[in-house]
Amino acid sequence: MTEETWGNIRNELLKSVGKNNYSNWIEPLEFFELEDGVATFLVPTQFMGNWVSRNFGEQILRELSNAGESVSRVAFSVPQRPLATKPKAVTKPALPEVNDSRDLPGAPLDARFTFDSFVVGKPNELAHAAARRVAEGGPVTFNPLFLYGGVGLGKTHLMHSIAWELQRREKGLRIVYLSAEQFMYRFVQALRDKDMIAFKQLFRSVDVLMIDDVQFIAGKDATQEEFFHTFNALVDQGKQIIVSSDRAPTEITGIEDRIVSRLQSGLVVDLHPTNYELRLGILQQKVEKYSEQFPNLEIADGVLEFLAHRISTNVRVLEGAMMRLFAFGSLVGREVTLELAQDCLSDILRHSDRKITVEEIQRKVSDHYNIRLSDLIGPKRVRTFARPRQVAMYLAKTMTSRSLPEIGRRFGGRDHTTIMHGVRKIEELKQQDSQIADDLELLRRSLEA
Numbered sequence: 001m002t003e004e005t006w007g008n009i010r011n012e013l014l015k016s017v018g019k020n021n022y023s024n025w026i027e028p029l030e031f032f033e034l035e036d037g038v039a040t041f042l043v044p045t046q047f048m049g050n051w052v053s054r055n056f057g058e059q060i061l062r063e064l065s066n067a068g069e070s071v072s073r074v075a076f077s078v079p080q081r082p083l084a085t086k087p088k089a090v091t092k093p094a095l096p097e098v099n100d101s102r103d104l105p106g107a108p109l110d111a112r113f114t115f116d117s118f119v120v121g122k123p124n125e126l127a128h129a130a131a132r133r134v135a136e137g138g139p140v141t142f143n144p145l146f147l148y149g150g151v152g153l154g155k156t157h158l159m160h161s162i163a164w165e166l167q168r169r170e171k172g173l174r175i176v177y178l179s180a181e182q183f184m185y186r187f188v189q190a191l192r193d194k195d196m197i198a199f200k201q202l203f204r205s206v207d208v209l210m211i212d213d214v215q216f217i218a219g220k221d222a223t224q225e226e227f228f229h230t231f232n233a234l235v236d237q238g239k240q241i242i243v244s245s246d247r248a249p250t251e252i253t254g255i256e257d258r259i260v261s262r263l264q265s266g267l268v269v270d271l272h273p274t275n276y277e278l279r280l281g282i283l284q285q286k287v288e289k290y291s292e293q294f295p296n297l298e299i300a301d302g303v304l305e306f307l308a309h310r311i312s313t314n315v316r317v318l319e320g321a322m323m324r325l326f327a328f329g330s331l332v333g334r335e336v337t338l339e340l341a342q343d344c345l346s347d348i349l350r351h352s353d354r355k356i357t358v359e360e361i362q363r364k365v366s367d368h369y370n371i372r373l374s375d376l377i378g379p380k381r382v383r384t385f386a387r388p389r390q391v392a393m394y395l396a397k398t399m400t401s402r403s404l405p406e407i408g409r410r411f412g413g414r415d416h417t418t419i420m421h422g423v424r425k426i427e428e429l430k431q432q433d434s435q436i437a438d439d440l441e442l443l444r445r446s447l448e449a
C-alpha cells in the first residue's frame with residue numbers, strides 16, 4: 001500500500017471517527033507493511049494497539065478494503081525504536097537553579113495512593129487504563145489527560161499513582177502535583193511578593209504538572225489566565241499535564257472557552273459512580289490492610305456485602321464507615337456482625353437510604369429539557385415532550401423500586417405497557433445516540449448528588 005493510499009484512508013477515518021478520536025488514536029499509527037493479507041501498523045505502546053484494535057480495528061479494515069487493498073486482518077505492534085509521535089521535550093528554558101525536587105511547589109503525595117491499592121472495575125476501567133498509559137512515561141500521547149468524576153471516586157488516588165509510578169521509573173523527574181486552589185494561592189502570593197518571574201519559571205520547569213480539582217479556577221480570571229499560559233508553555237515543550245475535575249470540561253461554567261478547548265484537547269475520561277462489585281472489591285482489599293491494624297478483629301459473613309449494598313455514595317464514605325466499624329469492634333472486643341454494623345453506622349445508613357422519588361425525577365427531567373412538568377406528564381405526543389417523558393420513565397424504572405403500574409399512575413394514569421415501551425425505547429437509544437446517553441448520565445448524577 002502506498003503512502004498516498006494510507007493518507008486517503010486516514011482522511012476517511014477522520015470523517016467517521018471524529019477529530020478527537022482521530023488525533024488520539026489514528027494519527028499516531030504508522031503503516032508498516034501489508035503481507036499475506038495482514039496490514040501491520042506501528043503504535044507507540046501496547047495499550048494503544050489494543051485500544052485501537054478493539055475500537056477502530058473493524059473500521060480500519062473496512063476502509064482498507066474500500067480502497068481496494070486485499071486485507072483480511074489488521075495488526076498493531078510496538079517497534080523497538082521509539083516512534084516519532086508528538087514533539088518531545090525541546091530545549092529547556094533558562095531557569096533558576098531549581099533542580100532539586102524539594103524546591104518544587106507541589107503538595108506531598110499520599111503513600112497509600114498507588115496503582116497497587118487501586119481496585120479496578122467497570123466504572124473506572126478506562127480512567128485506570130489511561131492513567132497507566134501516562135504512567136509508562138515516554139512520548140506524550142494524551143495531553144492533557146483529563147480525569148473527571150463525582151466526589152470520592154478516585155481521581156486523586158489515580159493522579160498520585162501516576163506520580164509514584166513515574167518517579168519509580170525515572171528518578172529525578174520533576175513532577176508537581178497540586179490542587180487548583182494551591183495553584184491560585186501560589187500565584188496570588190507571587191503577585192503580592194512581586195515575584196512573578198520566579199513563579200513562571202518554576203512552573204514552566206516541571207516535567208509533569210498535575211492539577212487537581214481544576215473546576216476551582218472557574219470565575220477566577222487572573223488565575224485562569226496564568227494557568228492558560230503555564231499550560232501552553234508546558235504543552236509546547238512536550239511536557240505531560242494531568243488535570244482532574246468533578247465534571248467534564250464543557251460543564252465547568254465560568255471558565256474561558258479557550259481553556260475549555262485546551263482541556264479537551266487530550267484525552268478526557270470519566271470515573272463513573274461505583275457499582276456493587278467495585279465497592280465490594282474495594283472493601284475486600286481494605287480488610288486485608290486493616291487486619292494489620294486491628295489484628296484480633298473478626299468479621300461475620302455478609303458484613304462486607306451489606307456495606308457494599310447499602311453505602312453507594314462514594315468510596316470515601318464507604319472507607320470511613322468501614323474504619324469506624326472496625327475501630328468500634330476492636331475497642332469493645334466484639335465480632336463485627338450485621339447488627340453491630342446497623343447500630344454503629346445508623347447515621348451513614350440513614351443518609352444513604354435517601355430514596356429518589358418519581359416526582360423528583362420528573363422535576364429534574366423537565367428542568368433538564370426545559371419543558372413544563374405538566375407537558376412531561378400530560379398527553380401531548382410531540383417529540384419535544386415524548387422523548388423526555390420516556391427518559392423520565394426509564395430513570396423511574398431504573399432508579400426507584402416502583403413497579404411499572406405505579407410509575408404509570410404517576411405519569412398521568414398511563415398503562416404499564418406504555419411505561420415498558422418507553423423504558424425499552426430509551427434502553428435502545430442509549431446504545432445508538434450519544435446525546436441520550438450523556439443526558440441520562442448527567443441526570444443520574446444530579447439525582448444521586
Ligand SMILES: Nc1ncnc2c1ncn2[C@@H]1O[C@H](COP(=O)(O)OP(=O)(O)OP(=O)(O)O)[C@@H](O)[C@H]1O
Nearest residue numbers: 117118119150151152153154155156157282315316
Ligand atoms: N478504585 C479504588 N480503589 C481503591 N480505593 C479507592 C478507589 N476509588 C477511590 N478510592 C479511595 O477513596 C478515597 C477517595 O478517593 P479520592 O480522594 O481519590 O477521590 P476524588 O475523586 O479525588 O475525590 P474529590 O472529588 O473529593 O477530590 C481515597 O481514600 C481512595 O483511596
